[in-house]
Amino acid sequence: MASNNSSTILLPHPDADAATQWAFLEEGLHHMMNEPQKVPYPKYMSLYTVSYNYCTTLKIHGGGKPNEVRDGSFMGRDLYEKVTDFLEKYLDTLKAASESLRDDELLRYYMKEWDRYTAGAQYMNRLFTYLNRHWVKPQRDRGKEGVYPVYILALVQWGTHFLPHIQSDRSKFTRATLRLVERHRKGQEADQTLVKKVVDTLLSLGIDETDLQKTTLVEYQEHFETAFLRATEKHYDAEAENFLAENTLIDYVKKVEEWLRVEGERADRDLDASTKKPLMSTCKGVLIQRHRKRIEEGVQSLADHEEEDVQRMHALLARTSDVLA
Known part of the structure; x- marks a missing residue:
């Protein structure tokens, strides 16, 4: 040597x-x-x-x-x-x-x-x-596929060899992330910074084969967003039923306003910007649209002197105009 x-x-x-x-x-x-x-x-x-x-x-x-x-x-x-x-x-x-x-x-x-x-x-x-x-x-430059600069190669290898492994046991990585979100929604101790960090890694792994300067949402959607939206619907379906069983309709309307605010903040803080619209649509669908008839009947039953509550209910119903079909 x-x-x-x-x-x-x-x-x-x-x-x-x-x-x-x-x-x-x-x-x-x-x-x-x-x-x-x-x-x-x-x-x-x-x-x-x-x-x-x-x-x-x-x-x-x-x-x-x-x-x-x-x-x-x-x-x-x-x-x-x-x-x-x-x-x-x-x-x-x-x-x-x-x-x-x-x-x-x-x-x-x-x-x-x-x-x-x-x-x-x-x-x-x-x-x-x-x-x-x-x-x-x-x-x-010659059009060879599956060849990357070394840093991108390292990301591809992580997404190909490590991420699928920790998902192999019934998507345990995704389930771990969703349980963290669920604990936060229930007011339990939860390190929400982990959710943001996980999201950022999944976004980094979305390699655009045609332009390595860009990223795609494929890994993010596969390993987080799709399951997150399903879990959101399930969570708020149960929360809505439980709350309505024990509280007045106007209290429910106020609670829905709070839930929507919290989820909007979650989207801005932890998630990719593309998730906010389907997240809010999912929440409004399960919290408002699914109980629309009950809320409308509540509006009709309120006395004239309860105008503030009537306006609050009308405003809530109006928020479903962008709910996805």
Whole structure:
């Protein structure tokens, strides 16, 4: 091995074989992913140098098409595949550690590992700048599907290998998030910041294959929004029936106003902006539209001197104009 300027870091010789160079990179990547903030700058630069050498100076010993060897794309593909495999194996360790976790414990673990993983992936993305620029970009420019800059690749791997695993036990990740929302709705202790954090990760995982600068709502809808709206309807259907059984109609109207305000605040605080309209429509459908006849009969039964209550009921009924069919 050849020494760099630091006496403590020995780099593989530029002409070293692929296995030697990758072994050096792999050890550094483990450090980078497990302690992304603690990679010394000399170590980072040594890894950058070796990643560059891997793509540009390695000799090809069989395999690859002649044009791939000439333009370096064969070693770019080889390095990209090794990075992909590294990320999969790293995520396997997270999967094993998540097996016994449930509810808030699972969500806290998910967020802790997400923060560490994405921080490490950002370092990796900079480390493999040459790979991104001279192999990934040309591949994408030629229309190659399933090839991404390293940071996006890391997100794709998380969404492909880790998220489905923690959902495999009857969608336990989604159920954990919804139970957190349910506790908050019932006034019980609940760390609502976890909901916002989970939502943000799911939005980040919505990779737009045609434009990597954009995101889609696919992962967010699949792993949260659809189930959240169903749970919302179920929750408020029961809440409405229980409240009406024990309180007056005008008290119910006031309670519905409060519920709608709380859910509007939840949408603004924790959810993607696209969810607010269907959320409010769901709430108004189950809380107002479903009890519309009863509210209208209540309006007719009120005396003239109860004009304020009549106006309140009319205003509530008017709020269902945008309820989804």
